Amino acid sequence: MSTPLEALPHRHVLTLPAQPPAVRVARETAEAALAEWGVSASHPAVGPALLILAELVANSVRHAVPPTRQVTVTYAAGPDCLAFAVHDRHPYRPPLHAARTGTGGGAGTGGLATVMELTTGLGGTAVVRGDRDGRGKSIWITLPL
Template sequence: MAAQAAGLPLRHVLTLPTMGSAVRLARETAELVLAEWGVPARHPSVDPALLILSELVANSVRHAAALSETVTVIYAASKDTFAFAVHDRHPHQPTLYGAHAASPGSGLGTVVELTHSLGGTAVLRGDADGGGKSIWITLPL
């Protein structure tokens, strides 16, 4: 999971039970770490990042809780980049792009569209054992 953040000097990891309160706690933690890292709350990438993060954690809670007791969020940043990953241990790996991608207007489709509209990237990385995945979002600051 941490390989994607290797080039970003600022990091924070949060692991929570896969339950509804994880969405709020992941979002609040993002606000705290961004402020600690000197990213102003009014920066144009902050609100969209919080929305994207909330949707990804909610998806893990909604779809992965039966097989994944926890959801882990990795936050990482540099002076010009904010990245985060949402990881769970459910084996389903949704398609982010192409013909089988989540449809526009769906939660995951909206995440990908919003990320791209901000000049960012969305990448799905499966666990080596096939038993889970991380969705990495990278946004410019």
């Protein structure tokens, strides 16, 4: 993935109430955006990307309310890269690499472990970026196309 996130030509932002229907809407929006951007639904990264996205939105809805009332999903793509972020206003920043390796506090099972396994298996990256005020975070996933 040689394209910096800032240089990705396609971008869409969606803000939804932090409620269970957000998972379906976020996934359907991703499918529509990818089709509009010319990324085939049959590309090997698309299915896992949609699963990762759904898991991250579900985690925000399940674990970040309150204080989160909304979940914001940012979608981006370029010729060789697909990226998305899920943002909520809960201050907890999950240790993604602990989820992948199974270290620490029961990590290594469940949603984040699946997210990390799929992301790294596709040669992608996952990063947690905290808000400047320390009261929220975004989890960014970048996958090669």
